[in-house]
Amino acid sequence: MKKKNIIAHTFQLSPYPRELWVVKGGDTSELRDLYCFPNGTETKDYFEEIEGYEAFTSCLLRDKKTRKFGYLVYCTNTVKNDAIAHEAGHVVVYLFDDIEITIDVKNDEPFAYMLGYVYGCIESVVRNKKNTKA
Secondary structure, eight states: OOOOOOOEEEEEOTTSSOEEEEEESSOGGGHHHHEEOTTSOBOTTGGGGGTTOSEEEOSSEEETTTOOEEEEEEEOTTOOHHHHHHHHHHHHHHHHHHTTOOOBTTBOHHHHHHHHHHHHHHHHHHTTOOOOOO
């Protein structure tokens, strides 16, 4: 049996009912063994498009083991801060759309707080600041 190289670091997107999974490097083909689409459909070739990207954010997925819903951010080992910020923006926009929260320019504090939190989560993994169990 092939040894798994992928380690997904899990963060709660509280108070919202979603998780953030951050993966740094590794064989992206292993991701299809961990995640499926929300309706249970297999991801098959969905993760192939990651190859060659510095970072990638998924649509809403479901963890096959825990059955929880969330968003996956995959980063290479050499990802730069601007790409981390870019992917954090995707996560927050997808999250707010998913739970039907309108991003409001006159009340953007929920967006700004979540953006900072998600950026910090991603950055902690790619810079080896987070200790988690595989």
